Amino acid sequence: MLLWLLLILFFCESFTLRSKFTNISAVCSHEFCSSIKAWLTAKDEVNLDIHLNNTLRNGLRTTLTLQQLMDGQNRYQTLFSYDMDTCQTLRNLLQGSLMKIWLRNVFKYGNLTERCPIKPAYYNIRNFQLETHSIPGYLPSGFYRLHDTNYYGKPKGRQRRSVATFILDVKFY
Template sequence: MLLLLLLLLLFCESFTMRSRFTNTSAECSKEFCSSIRGWLTAKGELNLDIQLNRTLRNGLRTTITLLQLIDGKERYQTLFSYDMDTCKTLRELLQSSLMKVWLRNVFKYGNLAERCPIQPASYNVRNFQLENHSIPAYLPAGSYRLHDTNYYGKPKGRHRRSVATFILDIKFY
């Protein structure tokens, strides 16, 4: 989830469009979490509660996919998909001064872990929103879906162990 929120900010440039989260869902494997809940406020801000029961160590991977809704129907077209080593990405981002600023912006909305290993604890995000000037300038107004999958295993392997999945629907207008 942290990388999902971070990528929302990383691909953002100054622009005048606004955004609103329109739907969210969150699932976590019982092997790793005892509970997970995501919901939106009336203003379209994201809230998330996660009860992590098992330490997440090196080897954790994240796939983030951005999809665009086509023709206002339930058909989506993939715009991009990135698969990354979660712990390595966090370490590298914390070393970059500009990235560190963006990470701090994500962290101000909750108590998400900043480094691996990620210890068992209750984590939350409260009232997360994209600031109006931080909409990706290359995206036209419309509806999008951001899909975040966290797992152990190889990116294209058959024996992936799911940790958690988050989906965010966003409207840019």
């Protein structure tokens, strides 16, 4: 879920750009969550509270889309979009040594679970911020949106069961 948003922002390195989170929103299906709250701190750090009331099992999928705000226009252009098996991707990330280090860094900001099934519980992230060296070097300065959709079903199927959606806006400068 939000973990994938944070990971995608954390994976590539550059030593020149800084970041500032500008907005966050989160929605979770009542079938899976009793409550969800996302907000930015006064220092523009990400906070998240999720009360998961249903186990998330194998078959959970995540679609990550990175978009860039077009200059002078109030629209976003998609840079890339990936759809993945969430549980399988999480298992694979924990096996690779370098990716494991990055994943552990995201985990240090909260009590997110590291494997599936994801059991009902209270999960949170507190004061997450991007380290300067973790901002993708190929991205020019500007405003970006990371859209994370979590669901059960087929990637292009009509009968998708929504679990949660997170949108995170960030400025790179």
